[in-house]
Amino acid sequence: MAHEMTTSSPASTKADRSRLALRDILFKAGPLIALIALIAYLSFASPKFATHTNFANIGRQTAPLAILAIGQTFAILTGGIDLSVAAIAAFASATTAVLMTSPLVLFGVDLGYLPIPVCLAAGLMVGLLAGLLNGWIIATFKIPDFIATLGTMQVFRGVALLTTQGQSVPGPSSTREMPPAFTWLGTANVAGIPASIFIALICAGIAIYVLKFTALGRAVYAVGGNREAARVCGISVGRTKIYVYAISGLLASIAGILLVARLSAANALLAEGEELRSIASVVIGGTNLFGGEGGVIGSLIGAMLVGVLGNGLNLLGVSPFYQRIAQGVVVVLVVIFDQWRRRSLNKK
Amino acid sequence: MATSPAHALPDTVPEAKVLLRLRNIGKVFPGNVALCDVSLDIRAGEIHALMGENGAGKSTLMKIIAGEYSATSGDILVDGKSLPANFDAARYGIGLVHQELSLVPALSVAENIYLGRLPRRFGSIDWRAAERNARAILQRLGVDLDPRAPVGRLEVAEQQLVEIARVLERAPKIVLFDEPTSALSDSERSRLFDVIRLLKEEGHGIVYISHNLSEIMAISDRVTVLRDGQLAASLPIAEASEAKIVGLMVGQALAQQFPKFESDIGQPVLRVENLVSGTALKGVSFSLRQGEILGVYGLMGAGQAELAGAIFGLTPFDSGEIHAGETPLKDHSAADAIAARIGLLSRDRRQSLIPMQPIAPNLSLAWLSDRAMLSKLEVGREKRESADYIKMMRIRPPSMTQKLLHYSGGNQQKVILARWMSSGSKILIFDEPTRGIDVGAKAEVFAIMSRLVEAGTSILMISSEINELVALADRVLVMRSGLIKVELTREQLSQEALLLHSH
Numbered sequence: 001m002a003h004e005m006t007t008s009s010p011a012s013t014k015a016d017r018s019r020l021a022l023r024d025i026l027f028k029a030g031p032l033i034a035l036i037a038l039i040a041y042l043s044f045a046s047p048k049f050a051t052h053t054n055f056a057n058i059g060r061q062t063a064p065l066a067i068l069a070i071g072q073t074f075a076i077l078t079g080g081i082d083l084s085v086a087a088i089a090a091f092a093s094a095t096t097a098v099l100m101t102s103p104l105v106l107f108g109v110d111l112g113y114l115p116i117p118v119c120l121a122a123g124l125m126v127g128l129l130a131g132l133l134n135g136w137i138i139a140t141f142k143i144p145d146f147i148a149t150l151g152t153m154q155v156f157r158g159v160a161l162l163t164t165q166g167q168s169v170p171g172p173s174s175t176r177e178m179p180p181a182f183t184w185l186g187t188a189n190v191a192g193i194p195a196s197i198f199i200a201l202i203c204a205g206i207a208i209y210v211l212k213f214t215a216l217g218r219a220v221y222a223v224g225g226n227r228e229a230a231r232v233c234g235i236s237v238g239r240t241k242i243y244v245y246a247i248s249g250l251l252a253s254i255a256g257i258l259l260v261a262r263l264s265a266a267n268a269l270l271a272e273g274e275e276l277r278s279i280a281s282v283v284i285g286g287t288n289l290f291g292g293e294g295g296v297i298g299s300l301i302g303a304m305l306v307g308v309l310g311n312g313l314n315l316l317g318v319s320p321f322y323q324r325i326a327q328g329v330v331v332v333l334v335v336i337f338d339q340w341r342r343r344s345l346n347k348k
Numbered sequence: 349m350a351t352s353p354a355h356a357l358p359d360t361v362p363e364a365k366v367l368l369r370l371r372n373i374g375k376v377f378p379g380n381v382a383l384c385d386v387s388l389d390i391r392a393g394e395i396h397a398l399m400g401e402n403g404a405g406k407s408t409l410m411k412i413i414a415g416e417y418s419a420t421s422g423d424i425l426v427d428g429k430s431l432p433a434n435f436d437a438a439r440y441g442i443g444l445v446h447q448e449l450s451l452v453p454a455l456s457v458a459e460n461i462y463l464g465r466l467p468r469r470f471g472s473i474d475w476r477a478a479e480r481n482a483r484a485i486l487q488r489l490g491v492d493l494d495p496r497a498p499v500g501r502l503e504v505a506e507q508q509l510v511e512i513a514r515v516l517e518r519a520p521k522i523v524l525f526d527e528p529t530s531a532l533s534d535s536e537r538s539r540l541f542d543v544i545r546l547l548k549e550e551g552h553g554i555v556y557i558s559h560n561l562s563e564i565m566a567i568s569d570r571v572t573v574l575r576d577g578q579l580a581a582s583l584p585i586a587e588a589s590e591a592k593i594v595g596l597m598v599g600q601a602l603a604q605q606f607p608k609f610e611s612d613i614g615q616p617v618l619r620v621e622n623l624v625s626g627t628a629l630k631g632v633s634f635s636l637r638q639g640e641i642l643g644v645y646g647l648m649g650a651g652q653a654e655l656a657g658a659i660f661g662l663t664p665f666d667s668g669e670i671h672a673g674e675t676p677l678k679d680h681s682a683a684d685a686i687a688a689r690i691g692l693l694s695r696d697r698r699q700s701l702i703p704m705q706p707i708a709p710n711l712s713l714a715w716l717s718d719r720a721m722l723s724k725l726e727v728g729r730e731k732r733e734s735a736d737y738i739k740m741m742r743i744r745p746p747s748m749t750q751k752l753l754h755y756s757g758g759n760q761q762k763v764i765l766a767r768w769m770s771s772g773s774k775i776l777i778f779d780e781p782t783r784g785i786d787v788g789a790k791a792e793v794f795a796i797m798s799r800l801v802e803a804g805t806s807i808l809m810i811s812s813e814i815n816e817l818v819a820l821a822d823r824v825l826v827m828r829s830g831l832i833k834v835e836l837t838r839e840q841l842s843q844e845a846l847l848l849h850s851h
């Protein structure tokens with residue numbers, strides 16, 4: 001913007017400009033810098049941290065959270081929030097697990113064990129339908145996303161309990177263990193890297209494409225940025241919400257299935273509290289809690305920060321009680337920092 | 349370069365007291381220099397006009413005086429003393445009427461006027477007093493509004509007056525007006541001018557920003573022109589002329605302001621019959637023909653905004669018919685209107701912008717309405733057209749990455765205009781299209797409008813700018829209290845006729 005720089009501008013203006021530009025970059029890269037600093041500190045503080053096994057471990061543990069966070073990013077970008085992601089993960093993965101560990105009996109007819117792909121598809125379908133239900137409720141009854149998903153979160157947990165009859169799967173009513181071809185998903189390495197990381201990256205790639213290059217992506221940012229403007233441009237807020245929550249539900253089911261594959265067991269209370277950690281990842285990653293601003297890459301970094309922090313505290317022998325406190329403090333600090341950053345960028 | 353405003357001038361009677369002095373103010377935003385080395389004085393009993401192209405730095409300067417932004421360099425002096433970095437403008441009697449209305453839509457008129465300072469009696473809020481005072485101050489501005497009505501339901505012009513009332517209620521010594529008339533029609537304008545003149549007689553210091561040259565010539569005592577964030581000149585009004593001011597703003601002489609053009613007018617494309625909506629529209633009928641610019645003029649509250657809202661499907665109407673071509677529109681949504689190839693540029697910018705997004709996604713937003721959700725964006729076309737409109741409409745800064753939030757009001761307006769101009773709509777409803785746009789860019793806007801009608805687009809142009817209607821419209825409908833009072837053909841069109849029929 002050369003025309004703005006004029007020959008008579010004093011030297012101080014130039015200095016101010018580069019100082020501000022630097023601050024801008026630092027602010028944007030904040031989460032990444034924090035992640036690198038944390039990794040550097042932990043490598044120094046614990047000899048077990050910077051090892052291939054530990055990194056693979058972190059990857060396996062963080063991949064499901066990252067996938068939840070991707071779906072959560074969509075919801076938050078529209079100015080909403082999806083509190084039901086962890087419940088959907090549990091419900092969907094329980095469905096897959098039950099189908100895999102016991103033969104399907106329909107109307108008294110024993111259909112035997114369903115093939116693994118069919119069990120997976122059933123789990124994904126459950127996630128998609130659950131998400132569609134969220135979106136439909138929000139779009140039709142125009143109630144706040146927060147309330148709608150708070151309600152369905154309980155419903156999905158309840159249905160998951162019914163599905164598993166309150167037991168761990170495989171459990172008393174199961175007739176076989178999880179097939180190894182399935183647990184491979186959660187435990188295997190491909191070229192030394194956990195397979196679940198690849199799955200998370202594929203999800204992220206597709207999500208980034210959708211947000212950047214499709215009409216839906218634009219609608220998501222428009223609805224979150226200024227709902228009224230979206231409406232006068234002929235974009236349907238309701239339809240956008242339905243897509244967004246369907247995506248979030250589908251991704252939640254993928255996360256749940258990966259989690260179950262890693263643990264070799266499903267459970268209706270799986271991933272409890274992960275909805276909050278997914279929201280924390282999104283916010284740490286710089287997505288505006290009020291919508292319209294942010295993206296998937298930030299959320300991935302946010303999820304890694306949350307994952308590395310948990311792993312590091314474990315290695316340092318910090319008790320799980322303190323870990324919870326630490327994670328909560330980090331989230332609050334990040335949001336405070338974020339508010340301050342926005343104010344100073346937009347105003348002064 | 350800056351002419352020092354301090355020396356006595358032949359026609360200003362005894363040197364008035366300097367209320368506030370700006371010395372070498374600079375303001376830098378990330379990646380953007382908004383102000384550089386600006387000095388000026390605000391004097392008691394003087395109306396100081398501030399002019400400049402869109403993005404010249406006028407609003408930024410006002411916000412610095414009002415303590416909303418802190419200057420990157422320079423001093424603000426009151427009574428010879430430099431103000432501290434985070435000063436409280438209210439304590440120094442400084443009030444700013446914002447360009448972008450800053451009211452809370454959900455709160456009532458009285459609550460907005462007294463926000464944070466509701467009168468108290470025996471410790472509880474004295475609503476009666478608040479409402480009485482609010483009504484009084486609004487009446488001074490010549491509006492009769494219910495102090496209990498939520499602001500969100502008012503017309504933009506009414507909101508603007510509430511914003512002014514809110515500032516005046518605090519009885520500031522220095523009043524800064526940032527484009528206060530951009531949504532007002534003539535009679536509200538002249539009422540506001542009476543109030544401003546009164547303030548001047550009482551010895552207030554006034555800064556007045558507008559893109560309307562004749563207004564500036566009529567009301568101000570001194571004109572200061574900013575160009576690219578620098579002081580281009582500051583001169584008493586006696587030494588200024590419209591041409592001179594424009595020359596100082598743009599840095600060169602401008603050609604004729606409004607280009608005239610002729611186009612072939614065809615069949616009706618939009619027919620409105622007997623439209624009734626509450627008390628706002630009481631049976632409006634007209635038709636808009638292909639290739640026509642049909643003007644709509646009226647005072648505040650005459651029903652223009654409701655007419656636009658009803659056609660575009662934003663507000664339901666009670667009875668009557670709307671036909672876009674062969675398509676009947678009834679109980680329709682904005683998406684239906686867009687599907688019938690209608691576009692609406694609404695008067696309230698805040699209703700149209702995606703503030704956190706740069707120009708390109710804001711421009712192309714209206715292209716998406718008939719696309720499948722998972723269809724691919726036309727990224728190339730978006731880039732190309734953004735660059736074209738940035739150049740044509742002189743949008744500044746010419747950036748593809750800066751968020752719209754950080755653009756000046758006039759430049760935001762240009763982006764929304766460009767959105768609808770590029771949308772391919774065949775019927776465009778423009779509600780105050782040139783609101784906040786500077787003289788230079790206006791000519792370009794009119795040139796694009798003329799190209800659109802030549803290509804067969806029809807434009808319903810709602811405007812309070814009489815001279816723009818006279819210059820551009822093929823016909824003008826004059827509205828008064830929800831009815832079309834008269835239809836003026838191009839031959840009958842004149843300033844006098846519009847004023848006569850609208851009152």
Ligand SMILES: Nc1ncnc2c1ncn2[C@@H]1O[C@H](COP(=O)(O)OP(=O)(O)OP(=O)(O)O)[C@@H](O)[C@H]1O
Nearest residue numbers: 377382402403404405406407408754755756757758
């Ligand atoms: N918060 C901000 N961050 C970055 N740049 C900004 C910000 N606010 C304003 N600017 C830039 O500062 C410059 C001056 O803007 P300003 O709003 O003062 O213009 P203006 O003279 O009031 O124009 P208009 O006539 O369109 O209202 C513009 O280039 C604008 O893009």
Ligand SMILES: [Mg+2]
Nearest residue numbers: 407447756757
């Ligand atoms: Mg401005």
